[in-house]
Amino acid sequence: MQFNVFFIPFRDGETEERELNNFLSSKRILSVDKLFEGTGWSFCVEWIEGGKVQSLKSRPKVDYRETLSVEEFSLFSKLRDKRKQLASRDGVQVYTIMTNEQLADLVRKNINTIEGFKEISGVGESRLKKYGMEFIKVVEENEGKQNLTSEES
Numbered sequence: 001m002q003f004n005v006f007f008i009p010f011r012d013g014e015t016e017e018r019e020l021n022n023f024l025s026s027k028r029i030l031s032v033d034k035l036f037e038g039t040g041w042s043f044c045v046e047w048i049e050g051g052k053v054q055s056l057k058s059r060p061k062v063d064y065r066e067t068l069s070v071e072e073f074s075l076f077s078k079l080r081d082k083r084k085q086l087a088s089r090d091g092v093q094v095y096t097i098m099t100n101e102q103l104a105d106l107v108r109k110n111i112n113t114i115e116g117f118k119e120i121s122g123v124g125e126s127r128l129k130k131y132g133m134e135f136i137k138v139v140e141e142n143e144g145k146q147n148l149t150s151e152e153s
Contacts (some may be wrong), residue, residue, distance in 0.1 A: 001046055001047070002046070002047055002049075003044070003046055003047075004044075004045045004047070005039070005042060005045075005144060006043045007037070007040055007042050008020060008040050008043070010039060010040050011041055020043060020045075022049075024045065025061045027047040027092065028047055028048050029045060029046070029047050030047060031045075031046045032045050032046075062101070062104075064100065068108070070076075072107045074144045075107050075138075076104055076107045078141075078142060079103045079106065079107070079139075080094075080100070080103060082134060082135060084134075085100055086131060097131055098120075098123065098135075100120070101121050102121070102122060102123060105119075112136060113136065114128065114133070114136065117132050122128055
């Protein structure tokens with residue numbers, strides 16, 4: 001691990017800001033600590049050798065219609081709709097509530113309890129408390145509709 005410290009003054013700090021941004025984009029960054037120092041900001045950057053970290057945007061997209069069964073994709077779509085509704089209500093981006101991968105994992109593992117949510121990677125207690133029951137309701141409603149359909153057959 002290595003450390004670099006950068007100072008960016010409030011006035012005429014464009015050059016220092018460019019230098020920091022160039023550094024950040026060219027290294028594998030572990031952490032950045034920011035400290036206000038009266039006339040500007042100090043940044044302590046912890047990094048390791050090894051080049052850039054792969055950007056989230058460069059990850060290949062997954063087509064969940066291909067990776068989930070028809071029934072699973074139907075539930076996945078309902079969960080995405082609920083996520084969009086919650087994001088709109090709370091004024092946040094949809095991925096801050098749950099990512100597509102987390103929703104797909106929820107469907108694949110057939111999770112229908114709050115306790116089961118703990119099996120989903122990256123879903124912590126606060127998101128679980130805030131949104132868990134909302135998603136469980138969608139799963140339960142979907143299971144109820146599937147039971148009605150199978151009884152009619």
